[in-house]
Amino acid sequence: MAKAPPKGFPSVEFEARTAKAQTAMDKAGLSGLLLMSEAEVRYFTGFHTLFWQSPTRPWFLFVPAKGKPIAIIPEIGAKLMRQTWIDDIRTWNAPNPSDDGISLLTELLSPLANQSATIGMLKGHETGLRMPLGDFERLIANLPGLRTEDATGLVRSLRMVKSPREIEKLSYICAIGSSTFGRVPEFAYAGKPLDEVFRSFRQAALDAGADDVPYLVGGADQGGYHDVISPPSAKPLQAGDILMLDTGATWDGYFCDFDRNFAITRADDLSRRAYDVLWRATEAGIAAAQPGTTCRELFHTMQSVIAEMDSSGGDVGRLGHGLGMQLTEWPSHAAFDDTIIQENMVLTLEPSLSYGDGRIMVHEENIVVRSAGAELLTTRAAQELPVI
Amino acid sequence: MAKAPPKGFPSVEFEARTAKAQTAMDKAGLSGLLLMSEAEVRYFTGFHTLFWQSPTRPWFLFVPAKGKPIAIIPEIGAKLMRQTWIDDIRTWNAPNPSDDGISLLTELLSPLANQSATIGMLKGHETGLRMPLGDFERLIANLPGLRTEDATGLVRSLRMVKSPREIEKLSYICAIGSSTFGRVPEFAYAGKPLDEVFRSFRQAALDAGADDVPYLVGGADQGGYHDVISPPSAKPLQAGDILMLDTGATWDGYFCDFDRNFAITRADDLSRRAYDVLWRATEAGIAAAQPGTTCRELFHTMQSVIAEMDSSGGDVGRLGHGLGMQLTEWPSHAAFDDTIIQENMVLTLEPSLSYGDGRIMVHEENIVVRSAGAELLTTRAAQELPVI
Structure with a gap:
């Protein structure tokens, strides 16, 4: 059998993926992508752990229109995320049912909400919402100007x-x-x-x-x-x-x-x-x-x-x-x-x-x-x- | 090491779980529970498969106020579901991105929507929405009278x-x-x-x-x-x-x-x-x-x-x-x-x-x-x- 290839990816791989996403976001009029599922978080960061098996904690990644993605994650994942190419890592002491990342997301997204910007989320075929629905409803209520659009087609076109x-x-x-x-x-x-x-x-x-x-x-x-x-x-x-x-x-x-x-x-x-x-x-x-x-x-x-x-x-x-x-x-x-x-x-x-x-x-x-x-x-x- | 216990559960186990859920639903004023995650579907039916690894198809279970749960699932799962204690199994040929169970759910829930009933869903801590968010938004729009409430506490109290x-x-x-x-x-x-x-x-x-x-x-x-x-x-x-x-x-x-x-x-x-x-x-x-x-x-x-x-x-x-x-x-x-x-x-x-x-x-x-x-x-x- 063939020799095993190297594990992981060099940063250039994630830079290329992010650049392609940002070109597509620009065309689609999106000011960012809010992602929260294992495959998407790993696709843009390289963050790889079996810890996703635990449903307790949500994990978020925001891909802005320009610059590197921003991780909003439980503190337990900070050390592993610091080994990736991501610089901006915002953490909270999860689980915390009264505020599992919602304040951090609200702070991050408020400037976009104030501009009535549109961000992409995965709402389409073969996707789910990997956070409590109640928390999502509260987040959206916190950000009255923000519009969310289905970006399944965009993400799919990259990942396929x-x-x-x-x-x-x-x-x-x-x-x-x-x-x-x-x-x-x-x-x-x-x-x-x-x-x-x-x-x-x-x-x-x-x-x-x-x-x-x-x-x-x-x-x-x-x-x-x-x-x-x-x-x-x-x-x-x-x-x-x-x-x-x-x-x-x-x-x-x-x-x-x-x-x-x-x-x-x-x-x-x-x-x-x-x-x-x-x-x-x-x-x-x-x-x-x-x-x-x-x-x-x-x-x-x-x-x-x-x-x-x-x-x-x-x-x-x-x-x-x-x-x-x-x-x-x-x-x-x-x-x-x-x-x-x-x-x-x-x-x-x-x-x-x-x-x-x-x-x-x-x-x-x-x-x-x-x-x-x-x-x-x-x-x-x-x-x-x-x-x- | 101890001898392996029997695999699976007898129907009496699922009957008892369902009866407890229905007692709690009655107290909470809920006309049903709409569930879609692996653990909950298995908890009330015994439906056990690694097929949940595939994110392509949503699976739904409705626990009514009285009677057995109703499965609304992809046809590929019908044979396995028929081996459980569930009788009412409604299927569609999934995947079908234009209607992945939404018509079947709409038909099932319309009588409740017409009565302005409230059903429970998992919206709380340690839960997610295992269906496309866009489909959920469409389902809710199809059922204007229906109210959904967080039933995480109810389900948690049973499963704990x-x-x-x-x-x-x-x-x-x-x-x-x-x-x-x-x-x-x-x-x-x-x-x-x-x-x-x-x-x-x-x-x-x-x-x-x-x-x-x-x-x-x-x-x-x-x-x-x-x-x-x-x-x-x-x-x-x-x-x-x-x-x-x-x-x-x-x-x-x-x-x-x-x-x-x-x-x-x-x-x-x-x-x-x-x-x-x-x-x-x-x-x-x-x-x-x-x-x-x-x-x-x-x-x-x-x-x-x-x-x-x-x-x-x-x-x-x-x-x-x-x-x-x-x-x-x-x-x-x-x-x-x-x-x-x-x-x-x-x-x-x-x-x-x-x-x-x-x-x-x-x-x-x-x-x-x-x-x-x-x-x-x-x-x-x-x-x-x-x-x-």
Whole structure:
């Protein structure tokens, strides 16, 4: 496997991201961006911690129209934030339910409110508000002149296209994932409980160099699995089961997200056929993922192969998505998404279909889009359903 | 180690939770609760999946004044939700950015809006809005008669006190954590890079039976660590380092959250003293954590011991918290929190102090409060700083 790339990013990376954001903000008439979710705070600062697991404390980053971003964060994060390129770090002794950063934000934003300025926030698809809604309502009430606009499109346009350093990290974690899937035949066999298979998979991913395996789902059942989001049962694998494992492992804060299907001891004909259809749908997706194509076109390209066996369109809502600091990111390969695919996007191709008696099958590969077309980051799945 | 308890919960558990919520809603004049975060949806339904890792799709649960909760969820989750005790499951083909559940919610809530009813939502401390803010604004605009009130206090009062089955799960994951910390001397030694120590710790936790290790932070440095939220560097451990590992491992969706400190080869006097002060502060906390005590009193009890060495109050903002489906939950052992400690609360005791040249030390244990006082769920840390 390839050598690990350097961890983190040099300041020049964050300077470039901030400059691009500020150009886009200028065009959009925004006087700043108020951000508060893990991926966005990390995108502009490099602040990287598992502490986001705790919902107790809110964290804020303000990207002004000019100059470096300003961090408004709990004091517990100050030391780590001081190691980033950020200079202006304002902290409070959190948690403090009566004032969890609201005074500091009010002070920062008051001059903009006095000018009736507009700032951007994430209000759109695939976003949430990572602060108490009541605090947000109070903040807005404190700043009567301030206008807030949805800046999801702006942030998405930046984050969807990855830098060479981001692609290095994504490529590395995809290689770790591929190496891990290569070892599945060692630990998945008839008689082994599914939850133990999951445990072995996590161990193997850590062995291969993953920092963590935040996402691991799958299923196994006779002649095909029924569900792709369940935690594993303790039911032992049996001959004739179709086993699927789908993982989001991380390295330096970047995810892979792909799956593999296996037949335990023997494979039924219908599952073989479903596998073949999805393998070819993925192949069509790889060929179609060219700069200039839309996600909608990519979706229809894959869907037209899937329709050989299932014309329902399935129930997963899309056939792939963006990939980066989050397991799933914009865009979506779906009929509703007319995003134009660009060079250096990192994407999943994830065709799925329903078959037989309520079975579902999903295939997934990860690609980076180059000027000449898709380049696989994952080791391509076997052309025929592997029997192990 | 104890045998694993059964996974999941019987329906009677969810019926009891719902009945308690409905009694509290009746008192508060609420016609329903609109919930959308992982812990709350799981609390009332048992719906358990790692799929929450994907930010793409919102998930909604409405707890009416009478009857079972109603799930409004993406179709991809329908099969798993049908395995719970919930009957009324309304789905849409998500993601669909133009209508991600908003029509379904509008239809459900319109009769209440027409009666100018009030429903509860989580707007308070330690909560967020897990749906696009823009969609929430549209939903509210669709329902002009509807009033929304903060129900954080109501939900908190239910979730803070654990059921016997929840305590079984928490006890089991704490035992897994204790067993894992018992193995640290096997894999933490001078010369081993810190990130490899983290990897070995995760492996050992999985070996011991953890489902996952979503949270693992720590630090190591000569004469004490500086920061408790950083990801690990690749710097090898050295003789004279103080190593701290703090983990949130999970079993069946419940967390342990505690840490341990170790001196590598030799311990400096100041770190020994800090350890002793914190060990005694924890001891004082264990003695004080009786039903009827407030979290504020518990905080001051521990703080008065800490003050022997550090009167600043530290920068972590509190000295412990609730524990359950989330790594950190209400209440907080802090001066601001006058929550009365009750039987069957599961809590962390987490005294910390600053010492020397910008060093910090943190101790942490997990307890369940019984009628007679605190019962440790973790194997108590050694009385003196262990040298390994």
